[in-house]
Amino acid sequence: xxxxxxxxxxxxxxxxxxxxxxxxxxxxxxxxxxxxxxxxxxxxxxxxxxxxxxxxxxxxxxxxxxxxxxxxxxxxxxxxxxxxxxxxxxxxxxxxxxxxxxxxxxxxxxxxxxxxxxxxxxxxxxxxxxxxxxxxxxxxxxxxxxxxxxxxxxxxxxxxxxxxxxxxxxxxxxxxxxxxxxxxxxxxxxxxxxxxxxxxxxxxxxxxxxxxxxxxxxxxxxxxxxxxxxxxxxxxxxxxxxxxxxxxxxxxxxxxxxxxxxxxxxxxxxxxxxxxxxxxxxxxxxxxxxxxxxxxxxxxxxxxxxxxxxxxxxxxxxxxxxxxxxxxxxxxx
Ligand code: ASP
Numbered sequence: 297x298x299x300x301x302x303x304x305x306x307x308x309x310x311x312x313x314x315x316x317x318x319x320x321x322x323x324x325x326x327x328x329x330x331x332x333x334x335x336x337x338x339x340x341x342x343x344x345x346x347x348x349x350x351x352x353x354x355x356x357x358x359x360x361x362x363x364x365x366x367x368x369x370x371x372x373x374x375x376x377x378x379x380x381x382x383x384x385x386x387x388x389x390x391x392x393x394x395x396x397x398x399x400x401x402x403x404x405x406x407x408x409x410x411x412x413x414x415x416x417x418x419x420x421x422x423x424x425x426x427x428x429x430x431x432x433x434x435x436x437x438x439x440x441x442x443x444x445x446x447x448x449x450x451x452x453x454x455x456x457x458x459x460x461x462x463x464x465x466x467x468x469x470x471x472x473x474x475x476x477x478x479x480x481x482x483x484x485x486x487x488x489x490x491x492x493x494x495x496x497x498x499x500x501x502x503x504x505x506x507x508x509x510x511x512x513x514x515x516x517x518x519x520x521x522x523x524x525x526x527x528x529x530x531x532x533x534x535x536x537x538x539x540x541x542x543x544x545x546x547x548x549x550x551x552x553x554x555x556x557x558x559x560x561x562x563x564x565x566x567x568x569x570x571x572x573x574x575x576x577x578x579x580x581x582x583x584x585x586x587x588x589x590x591x592x593x594x595x596x597x598x599x600x601x602x603x604x605x606x607x608x609x610x611x612x613x614x615x616x617x618x619x620x621x622x623x624x625x626x627x628x629x
Contacts, residue, residue, distance in 0.1 A: 321598070322496075322500060322597070322598050322599050323598060323599025323600065323616055323617075323618075324496045324497065324498060324500055324599045324616075325342075325345035325346065325351075325354075325495065325496060325497050325498050325616070325617075326345075326495065326496050326595065326599045326601070326614070326615070326616040326617075327341040327342060327345060327354060327355070327358065327493060327494070327495035327496075327614075327615050327616075328493065328494055328495075328593055328595055328601045328612060328613065328614045328615075329341075329358065329491060329492065329493035329494075329539075329593070329612065329613050330489075330490060330491060330492045330493070330539060330540075330541045330591065330593055330610075330612055330613075331489055331491070331541065331610075331611060331612065331613070332611050332613060332622050333362065333367065333489060333491065333613075334358075334491065334493065334612060334613030334622075335613045335615075335620075335622065336361060336362075336365075337358040337359070337361055337362050337491060337493055337613070338358065338493070338613050338614070338615035338620070339361075339615065340357045340358045340360070340361035341354040341355060341357055341358035341493060341495055341615070342354070342615050343357065344357050345495060345497055345498070348497070348498050349497065350390075350497055350499075350501065350503070351390070351391065351495040351496055351497040351501050351502055351503035352388065352390040352391070352503040354495045354497065354503070355388065355493050355494065355495050355503050355504055355505035356388060356408055356409070356412055356505055358491075358493045358495075358505065359386065359388075359408035359491060359493070359505040359506070359507040360406055360408060360409065362491045362507060363405065363406050363407065363408060363507055364405075366445050366447065367489065368447065368448075368451070368489055368509075368512070369489035369490060369491075369508060369509055369512070370489070370490070370491050370507050370508055370509060371384065371405065371407075371507070371509065372384070372403070372404075372405055372440055372445070372509075373445040373447070373448065374445075374448065374508070374509025374510075374512075375448050375451055375452065375509060375512035375513070376444055376448060376452055376509075376512070376513070377510075377512075377513060377514045377515065377516045377518070378459075378513045378514065378515060378516065379516045380444070380452055381402060381442070381516060382402065382442075382444065382448070382509055383399075383400045383401065383402055383509070383510065383516070384398070384400075384401045384402070384404070384407040384507070384508070384509055384510075385397075385398065385399045385400070385401070385407065385506075385507075385508050385509075385510050385519060385520060385522045385523035386398055386401075386407035386408045386410070386411045386505070386506060386507040386508070386522070386523055387411050387422075387505070387506050387522065387523045387524070387525060387528065387529050388408060388411045388412050388415055388503070388504070388505045388506075388529075389415075389503060389504050389505075389525060389529055389530070389531040389537075390415075390501075390503045390531065391501035391502055391503060391531065391533035392533070393531070393532075393533075394415050394416075395415055395421055395525045396411040396412055396413065396414030396415025396416070396418075396421060396422075397411050397414065397421055397422040397423070397523040397524070397525060398410045398411050398414065398422070398423050398424070398428040398432075398523060399422060399423075399424045399425070399428065399519045399523040400424050400425040400428065400517060400519060401424075401425070401428045401429055401432065402425075402429055402442065403429065403439050403440045403441070403442055404429060404432045404437050404438075404439070404440065405437075405438070405440050406437070407507055408505055408507045409437070410423075410428065410431065410432045410435070410437060411505075411523070413431070413432075413435050414431070417435075418431075421525060422523065422524075422525075424519070425517070451512070452513075455512075455513055489508075489541070490506060490507070490508035490510075490520075490522050490528070490540075490541040491506065491507050491508065492504070492505070492506040492522070492528060492529060492539030492540060492541060492593070493505055493506075493539065494529075494531065494537035494538065494539055494593070494594075494595050496537075496595060496597075496599055500597065501533060502531050502532075502533050502536065502537045502595070502597070503531060503537070504529045504530070504531050504537045504538075504539055505529070506522045506523065506528045506529045506539055507522070508520070508522040510522065510544070511543070511544065519544075520544025520545070520547075520548075521540055521544035521545075521547035521548050521552060522540075522544060524548060526551045526552075526553060526554035527540070527544070527547050527548045527551060527552055527553060527554075528540050528544065528547060528552070528553060529553055530553035530554045530556070530557050531557075532557050532561070533597075534561075534597070535557055535560050535561045535596065535597060536556075536557055536560040536561075536566065536569075536594055536595055536596035536597060537553075537557065537594065537595055538552075538553040538556035538557055538560075538566075538569070538570070538592055538593065538594035538595075539553055539592070539593055539594075540552050540553055540590060540591065540592050540593075541590075541591050541610070542588065542589045542590030542591050542605070542606070542610075543588040543589065543590055546577045546584075546585075546588060546590050547577075547590055549577070549580065550573060550576045550577055550580075552573055552577075552590070552592060553573075553592065553594075555572075555573045555576065556569045556570055556572075556573045556592050556594050557569070557594070559572045559573065560594065560596050565596070565600060565602055566593075566594035566595055566596050566600055566601050566602035566603075567594075567602025567603065567604060567626070568602070569592075569594055569602075570591075570592035570593065570594050570602055570603055570604035571604040571626070571628070573592055573604070574590060574592065574604050574605065574606050574627075574628050575628065577590055577606060578606060578628055578629070585606055585629065586629060588606065588607075589605065589606055589607045589609070589610065590605065590606050591603060591604070591605035591606070591610035591612075591625055592604055592605075593612045593625075599616065601614060603623065603625040603626075604625060604626055604627065604628070605625045605626070605627040605628070606627060606628050606629055607627050607628075607629055608627045609627075610624075610625040610627065611623065611624050611625060612625060
């Protein structure tokens with residue numbers, strides 16, 4: 297390559313960042329997801345990835361899987377807001393920056409499929425509340441019962457006894473349960489565990505999906521980071537993809553996953569990019585950051601992955617041709 301051409305490429309950042317075009321060993325297909333609950337989610341996504349399917353279909357399948365399981369923090373089995381209502385948030389994004397999202401969706405079993413419908417069939421990105429539900433019903437989704445799951449009912453009853461509303465996220469290490477234990481509040485109840493996953497398919501294309509019932513006992517109408525493109529999920533097919541879990545308000549403030557992807561664009565590894573985003577949150581308000589948890593996971597175009605969290609206790613799950621395991625995230629504080 298002559299010097300002029302090299303300089304031209306450098307000015308676009310191409311020479312500074314090893315693009316997949318020049319890379320011989322891309323780790324694909326691969327799927328990574330938040331938390332230990334990501335293991336069966338990855339397995340659902342892997343069925344599609346290993347059959348040479350598209351990453352967008354794989355992440356959707358992973359999200360559908362977890363929405364079907366009774367869980368504190370995802371799907372209709374999730375914990376309610378402070379008015380006792382389960383409201384669901386979900387989003388999906390593909391390699392073309394197509395994206396769809398729903399927020400505050402009630403009584404619909406698979407918010408991720410509604411988000412996919414928003415992406416595939418409307419000119420919009422986000423539908424919320426009543427409008428999202430109306431759209432779902434018009435598209436053949438069934439309205440489910442508003443009754444809480446048994447575990448959610450019990451947890452909500454306990455919470456009502458205190459009823460001291462603080463938009464607080466639990467920190468896993470406050471409970472001495474070991475790194476892979478569920479994510480408990482200090483009194484023993486879990487209050488967040490959003491499922492975010494990103495995948496690269498055999499064609500090297502990236503997609504991501506997020507699904508959650510959001511932070512337990514939130515204000516009715518509150519929207520977290522999870523359904524916000526650039527906060528809870530971001531995909532740039534030239535660079536990489538990232539997703540998050542933890543206190544959504546703090547992730548939104550720094551456009552968390554977009555920030556992670558932009559750091560990867562600058563040449564940072566996925567882990568270093570996640571760390572830089574965590575540092576931004578801590579730097580803004582170190583005192584507050586000491587009381588909350590945020591974790592990011594990211595993947596670049598080579599199929600390299602990494603994570604970082606503010607506090608101890610964040611774990612993530614990885615499935616590729618060479619591994620199928622839970623990793624413990626490094627942390628800042
Ligand atoms: N990020 C979610 C929210 O703020 C909480 C979670 O990670 O579960 O609603």
